[in-house]
Amino acid sequence: MATSLTTQASLTVPRPRFLFPSNKLSGYNPPPRRSRGVTPRGSVKVEAKKGEWLPGLPSPTYLNGSLPGDNGFDPLGLAENPEDLRWFVQAELVNSRWAMLGVAGMLLPEILTKIGIINVPNWHDAATVEYFASSSTLFVIEFILFHYVEIRRWQDIKNPGSVNQDPIFKSYSLPPNEVGYPGGIFNPLNFSPSVEAKEKELANGRLAMLAFLGFLVQYNLTGKGPFENLLQHLSDPWHNTIIQTLSR
Numbered sequence: 741m742a743t744s745l746t747t748q749a750s751l752t753v754p755r756p757r758f759l760f761p762s763n764k765l766s767g768y769n770p771p772p773r774r775s776r777g778v779t780p781r782g783s784v785k786v787e788a789k790k791g792e793w794l795p796g797l798p799s800p801t802y803l804n805g806s807l808p809g810d811n812g813f814d815p816l817g818l819a820e821n822p823e824d825l826r827w828f829v830q831a832e833l834v835n836s837r838w839a840m841l842g843v844a845g846m847l848l849p850e851i852l853t854k855i856g857i858i859n860v861p862n863w864h865d866a867a868t869v870e871y872f873a874s875s876s877t878l879f880v881i882e883f884i885l886f887h888y889v890e891i892r893r894w895q896d897i898k899n900p901g902s903v904n905q906d907p908i909f910k911s912y913s914l915p916p917n918e919v920g921y922p923g924g925i926f927n928p929l930n931f932s933p934s935v936e937a938k939e940k941e942l943a944n945g946r947l948a949m950l951a952f953l954g955f956l957v958q959y960n961l962t963g964k965g966p967f968e969n970l971l972q973h974l975s976d977p978w979h980n981t982i983i984q985t986l987s988r
Contacts, residue, residue: 799811836941850966
C-alpha cells in the first residue's frame, strides 16, 4: 500500500515552471513540433538557357528562342534583317528535307545492292547510267519544274496562303496552313506540325546536311560509298579510320 501511494505521488509531482513554463502564465509559445520521419525535400533543376548554341555566349537579340530549332547560332549576323530571317528559316527547312531525301537515296540503294535485293549503281555512278532521255534533256526538264515550284514557294513566303489554290485545276486547293507546312496532300498521314515535331525535323535535317557533306568527302578520299566505308571500318576499326585515310 505504501509503495502504491509513493508511486502515485511521484507521478503527480508538478513539473518546475522554470523548466516547462506554462503558455498561459509566461506567454511562451513553443515552436510547433515536426513529426519524426518527415524531412523537407527540395529539388533544383539546372538547364541551359534556351537559345544558346554555346553556353555562356549571349544569343543575338533577334534570336530569342521562339523559332523551332533556334539555338542562337548566327555568328556572322546574316539573319539580323527580319525579312532575311524569314527567308533563312524557310531555306533551312527545305534544304533539310532535300538533304534527308538525298542521304536516304545515297545510302539505301547501296545497302540493298550489297545484300542482294536490287542491283543498281552507287550514287556517284548514277550520272553515268543511261536513262530514257539524254542528260541535257533531263536537266532542262528538271530546271523548268524546279523553277516553277520554287517560284510558287517564294510567293507563299512573301504572301502566305496566296498559292494554296491550284492555278490550273481550280477545284484543288490546300487547307489554311503555316508557311513551310502545307498539309493536305503533302501530309497524307495528317501529322500535326507541333513544336516538338518541328524541332525533330530540323535536328534530323541538320544532321542529314552534315551527312551529305561527309558522303561527298568520303568518296573523294576513298572512291567508295558510305556503306562500303562503314563495312571496311568495322572489319578493322583500329586501322581503317579517317586518320589513316587522310595520311595516305
